[in-house]
Amino acid sequence: MVHLTGEEKSGLTALWAKVNVEEIGGEALGRLLVVYPWTQRFFEHFGDLSSADAVMKNPKVQAHGKKVLASFGEGLKHLDNLKGTFATLSELHCDKLHVDPENFRLLGNVLVVVLARHFGKEFTPELQTAYQKVVAGVANALAHKYH
Amino acid sequence: MLSAQERAHVTQVWDLIAGHEAPFGAELLLRLFTVYPSTKTYFKHLGDPLDEVQLLSHGQRVLEAVGVAVRHMDNLRAALSPLADLHAHVLRVDPTNFPLLIQCFQVVLASHLQGEYTVEMQAVWDKFLTALAVVLTEKYR
Numbered sequence: 001m002v003h004l005t006g007e008e009k010s011g012l013t014a015l016w017a018k019v020n021v022e023e024i025g026g027e028a029l030g031r032l033l034v035v036y037p038w039t040q041r042f043f044e045h046f047g048d049l050s051s052a053d054a055v056m057k058n059p060k061v062q063a064h065g066k067k068v069l070a071s072f073g074e075g076l077k078h079l080d081n082l083k084g085t086f087a088t089l090s091e092l093h094c095d096k097l098h099v100d101p102e103n104f105r106l107l108g109n110v111l112v113v114v115l116a117r118h119f120g121k122e123f124t125p126e127l128q129t130a131y132q133k134v135v136a137g138v139a140n141a142l143a144h145k146y147h
Numbered sequence: 148m149l150s151a152q153e154r155a156h157v158t159q160v161w162d163l164i165a166g167h168e169a170p171f172g173a174e175l176l177l178r179l180f181t182v183y184p185s186t187k188t189y190f191k192h193l194g195d196p197l198d199e200v201q202l203l204s205h206g207q208r209v210l211e212a213v214g215v216a217v218r219h220m221d222n223l224r225a226a227l228s229p230l231a232d233l234h235a236h237v238l239r240v241d242p243t244n245f246p247l248l249i250q251c252f253q254v255v256l257a258s259h260l261q262g263e264y265t266v267e268m269q270a271v272w273d274k275f276l277t278a279l280a281v282v283l284t285e286k287y288r
Contacts, residue, residue, distance in 0.1 A: 031266050031269060031270075034266045034267075034269075034270050035266070035269055035270040035273050036273075052265075052266050052267050052270070055266075056266055109250050112250070112254060113250075113253045113254055113257045113269065114257070116253075116254040116258040117258065117260075117261055117262075117264050118261070119258070120259070120261050121258065123254070123258050125174075125177055125178045125181035125182065126181065128182050128251075128254055129181050129182045132182050132250075
C-alpha cells in the first residue's frame with residue numbers, strides 16, 4: 001500500500017495531467033537502457049541499441065516506453081490497490097519475461113529523473129517524495145506475484 | 148574507469164554548477180531528507196526543524212568534495228582518502244544510503260539543467276557518483 005497525504009496525492013495527479021505519456025515513457029525507457037546498459041538484456045530483439053543516440057531514437061524503445069508508462073498511469077488511478085492492479089503483469093514479468101524486479105526499481109528512479117528534467121523547479125522535493133513513493137509501490141506490486 | 152569522452156561529460160556538467168555549491172548542496176540535502184527521512188538520522192547536528200544556514204553550509208561542503216573528485220577523476224582514491232577515513236571510522240554512514248543521495252543528485256541536476264541534461268551526462272554522472280561512493284565506503288572493513 002502506498003501512503004500518500006492528501007496534498008501529495010493532489011500534487012501527483014496535477015503533475016500527471018501535464019505528462020505526455022508517449023514522450024516521457026519513451027525517454028524514461030531509453031535513459032534506463034543507456035544509464036544501466038545491462039538492462040538491454042531484455043530488449044535484444046529491439047534492433048539497434050548500439051549508441052545512446054540509437055537507443056533514444058529507436059522506434060521500438062519509444063513504443064514500448066509509451067506502453068509501460070500508460071500502464072503506470074493506470075496504476076495511479078488505483079493507488080489503494082496496486083498489488084491487485086498489477087497482479088497479471090506481475091505474473092507475466094515473472095513467468096514469461098523473467099525480469100529481475102530490481103529493474104522495476106531502476107526504471108522508477110529513471111522516471112523520477114525524467115520528470116524532474118521536464119518540470120524543473122516545479123518538481124519540488126514534496127512532489128519527488130510523492131512520485132518516489134508511487135514508483136516504489138508499483139515496483140513492489142510488479143514483484144508481488146514472483147515465485 | 149572513465150573514458151576521455153566520459154571525463155569530458157563530467158567536467159561539462161560540473162562547469163554548469165561550479166560556483167553554486169552551497170545552494171545546490173542545500174537542495175540536494177533537503178531532497179534527501181524529504182524523500183528519504185531515515186537519512187536524517189546521520190544529521191542530527193543540522194537541527195530539527197532543519198536550520199537553513201547549516202543546510203547551506205553542509206551542502207557546500209558536500210558539493211565541494213564532489214568538486215575535488217571532479218578535479219582528480221584519475222585518482223579518486225588518493226584524493227578522497229581523508230574523506231574515506233572519516234566515513235569509515237567516524238561517520239559510518241550505512242552504504243545503502245549512497246544510492247539514495249545519488250538519486251537526489253540526479254534529480255537536482257535534471258531539474259536545474261533540464262534541456263541541457265543529456266542522456267550521456269546522466270549516464271556518466273551515475274557512473275562517476277557511484278565510483279565516488281565506492282571509494283568513500285571502501286575502508287569500512
